[in-house]
Amino acid sequence: MSYPIDALIYALDVNPDISTEGRVLFLRAQAHPALEHFEGRLVCQQTWKPKANLLQAAGHRVEREVHGFFDLVLVLPDPQRDLMVADLARAHDHLAPGGVLMAAVHNDAGSKRCEQYLKEVAGQITSLSKHHSRVFWATKQEGKPWKADLLERWRQGAAMRRILDGRFWSRPGLFNWDRIDEGSALLAKHLPETISGNVADFGCGWGFLSDHLLRHCHDIDTLDIYDADGDCFECARRNLGLVPTKVKAHPHWQDITTGFERTKFDAVVMNPPFHEGKEADPLIGLKFIAAAAQALRPGGQLWLVANRQLPYENLLTEAFSQMDKIVETGGFKVLHAQNPIVQPTYVRRGKRRR
Structure with a gap:
């Protein structure tokens, strides 16, 4: 199978x-x-934590946020x-004068469109096709600045912002970034206010379920939020800081799909994902469970919603x-499980092992 990184x-x-x-800086890097x-220079x-883990395993330096300028981006x-x-726009902002920005996009993911965007903002570009992808690059030449107004509009298009009449903070790219997920709303409706002790939100996103827990479950002692998407935490921090x-x-x-090493929680809530890209994959939710x-500690409880x-x-x-099964309605079901009796080390496709 061919990938844009191979073309790059x-x-x-x-x-x-x-x-x-x-x-050298590699944005949205892949191993x-x-x-x-x-x-030593990269x-x-x-x-996205699974990809970051692969990069770190290969010995590369990985950052969620990057500062400074680079000769090649x-x-x-x-x-x-x-x-x-x-x-x-972000690649441009990290590009040193005289440096080269090089992008690669699969043909089925808008390669020609992205190439045109770069040409529009940078002027002169070079491109080639390989591995069912297009690669295109431009130089940040001194005395020939890229279109500043267009770059600023692009930056703002992905910036964190208030949503839902200003109640929450979110940003494009997060799951259901500008609305409350229907399944999460159903789960919140059925979460008991008696949830207490040390609690975790698996797959927290921008923080809707955690916000509900903090506002309605007053006997919670600690709340730990987990997500593989590092872009969600600043939004969740702002949202939960308002409670x-x-x-x-x-x-x-x-x-979360790699497992959990220690037993510590009295309750876990979650709306587990079930897609890997565009493909449905129920195995993800099984790994969350x-x-x-x-x-969970002995006697601990799990609350989850699923299709x-x-x-x-x-x-x-x-x-x-x-x-x-607490409720089944509108295409969703809310499930409640209590007192773990086995400790699955992992779940494999087509086979479970304990």
Whole structure:
């Protein structure tokens, strides 16, 4: 299978006029063996924890937020339009004078559109096609500035902002970034105010469920919020900081699907994802449930919402001494499980192991 990063590496290999000897930044970075060429000079920016873990395992420096200027900036822009152009603006902002910005996009993800965006803001660009992708690049030449007004509009298009009549903060790119997810709203409606002790929100997003917990469950002692998307935490911090409570949420940038190492919580709430990109994958939710069973103390309880067709009940019955379906309506179901009785180490496709 071909990927835009393969096209990006190819373009570097066949264009010796592009200098790769200075400092290099890779935005929305992905692991690739060829990155070893930049050892000691490469900074990888990645906010999605599974990809960040792969980069770190390969020995690369990974940052969620990047500062400073670089001689070469590589970027794999997001296919969503506002994020795509914001990625180009961010790459420009980190580009040193005389440096090269190089982007790669799959043909099915808007490659020609993104190429036109870069041409519009930078003027002269160069491009090539390879691996079912397009690679295009431009130089930040002294005395020939890129269009500042357009760059600023692109930055603002992906900026954090108030949503829902100013009640919450969010940003494009997060799950249901500008509205309350229907499933989460149903779960919040059925969460009992008696939830107490040490509580966790798995897959917290911008913080809707955590906000509900802090506002309605007054016997909570601690609240830990977990998400694989590092972009969510500043929004969640602002939202939860507005709740009149002494309990402060503790954020954890973690891929829940890799499991949970210690038992500490009295309750876990979650609306687990069930897509990997555009493809449905119920295995993700099963891994969330396995992680919750590992994370809960004896007697602890799990509250979750899921689409009606997702097959979670069997694992819940196996992993907890009690499982109840609280409600099933409008395409969703709210499930409650209590007292974990097994500690699944992981869930594999087509097979569960304990």
